Amino acid sequence: MELSKKLWSIGGGKGGIGKSVFTLGLGISLSRMGKKIILVDADLGGANLHTLMGVRFPPCTLEDFFLNRVDRLEDVVIDTQVEGIGLICGADDILGSANPTYAQKVRILKQIENLPADLVLLDLGAGTSYNILDFFNYSQGRICIMTNQATSLQNVYGFIKSALYRRITREFAKDHDVLGLVLQTEATPSESKIESVKELLLQLQEGGEDRLSRFSQLLKTFELLLVVNMVKEDSDLQAARIIEKVCGSFLSFVPQVLGHISYDPGIEKAVNQMVPFPLNQENSPAALDLKEIARIVLANSYSQADPGKEVGKKATSFLGALQSAASGMKKT
Ligand SMILES: Nc1ncnc2c1ncn2[C@@H]1O[C@H](COP(=O)(O)OP(=O)(O)OP(=O)(O)O)[C@@H](O)[C@H]1O
Ligand SMILES: [Mg+2]
Incomplete structure (x- = not known):
């Protein structure tokens, strides 16, 4: 079966909810299934994936690539103690201070995507900066980590919303009407505030079929796993x-819900001892959950099914209703 999703991003908006632990655990579980994995620490504000991997002093980092000390991104991939896993260690916020254009980011992301591995996992930082959202949206597989804490719910929703609106503004980058309406979604509560994508679409219906079908396509392909x-x-x-x-x-x-990870004190122990989880704890509750998730991620990465099938159904019926409502309005 052909690989349809090589690059996976792990985000979620909030700090300390387990994005890095999950990225590492998923990577290890996938490598146990015979896949060659490269983990990329894309948390450019607080890189610590190498610590979780047990690497005290990274011999090279993304910074060596950004500052042209090496020619190719793969030159900064280091071998790890886990067979089948390479790691690119993170750097300080060079991207943030360099303020790269979207095109520059896409060039970096293309190199990340072309790394010599079956799957590449990107561990993103907290927050909703454009750099984080662009890395997230570019990836074919997108996972949001959350917990049941109210603050995590708030942040993960904010993250998903920001990612979707960022995708809309990229897709309609030359359409000033759409950009203006997206700005209205960010306005402080007022009469002109647009509260939902549904309202945005209603405002856009005058723009014609082309816009609506592009919007529908965008919603269909915006697959995201929790x-x-x-x-x-x-x-x-x-x-x-x-x-x-x-x-x-x-x-x-x-x-869609990809799965869950049990609370597992073995994780905290592994973090404190700098032993990559779930190494030596393969039968612990969280290790078994990670294994199950890895199985689904693998099936999803190689699946030929339409990724937006379920989402697409909902979006299409919604747009269908909207279009018939619009044509009904024109007739009267
Ligand atoms: N399933 C779990 N069970 C128990 N503890 C966990 C679990 N997942 C994560 N933790 C704990 O949460 C801590 C934070 O996890 P992690 O560093 O992965 O968060 P993060 O989302 O990457 O944070 P940041 O945004 O700051 O990078 C870990 O050090 C670990 O002790
Ligand atoms: Mg982290």
Whole structure:
């Protein structure tokens, strides 16, 4: 089967919710399934994936690539103690201070995508800066980590919303009407504030079929997977249901739940001892959850099925209803 998703991003907006632990654990679980994996620490403000991997002093980092000390990105991939996993260690916020254009970012992302591995996993930092959102949106596989804490729910929704609106502004970068309307979604509450993608679409219907079908395509292909981390009891999984519901109502798109990771004290122990999790703890609760998620990620990476099938169905029926409402309005 052909590889359809090589590059996977792990985001979620909030700090300390387990993005890096998950990236590492997923990478190790995938490597156990015979895949060659490269992990990229794209947390350019607080790089620490190497620490979780047990590397105290990185021999080289992304900075060597950004500052042209090496020619190719693959020159900064280091071998790790886990067979089948290479690591690119993070650097300070060079991208942030360099303020790269979108085209420059795409050039870097293309090199990341072409790294010599079966799958490449990008560990993103916290927040919703354009750099983070562009790295996230460019990836074919997109995972949001969240917990059941109210602050995580708030941040993960904010992250998903920002990622979707960023994608809309990139897709319609030359369409000033759309850009103006997207700005209205960011306005402080007022009469002119646009509260949802549905409202945005209603405003856009005058723009014609082409715009609506581009919008529909965008919503169809905006696949995003949720992972609830630090789960202590079944009711913690409700957090994902809330995000599904809020995204459906306000963003006209429903993320899918990829799985959950149990709260596991073995993780904290591994972090403190600088032993990559789940090494030596392969049967612990979180290790088994990671294995299950890795199995799905692998199937998804090589699947030929339409990734936006479920989401697409919803978006199409919504747009269908909108279009018939619009044509009904024209007739009267
Ligand atoms: N499933 C879990 N069970 C128990 N503890 C966990 C679990 N996942 C993460 N942790 C704990 O949470 C801490 C933070 O995790 P991690 O560094 O991966 O967060 P992060 O989202 O990458 O944060 P940042 O945005 O600051 O990089 C870990 O050091 C670990 O102790
Ligand atoms: Mg991290």
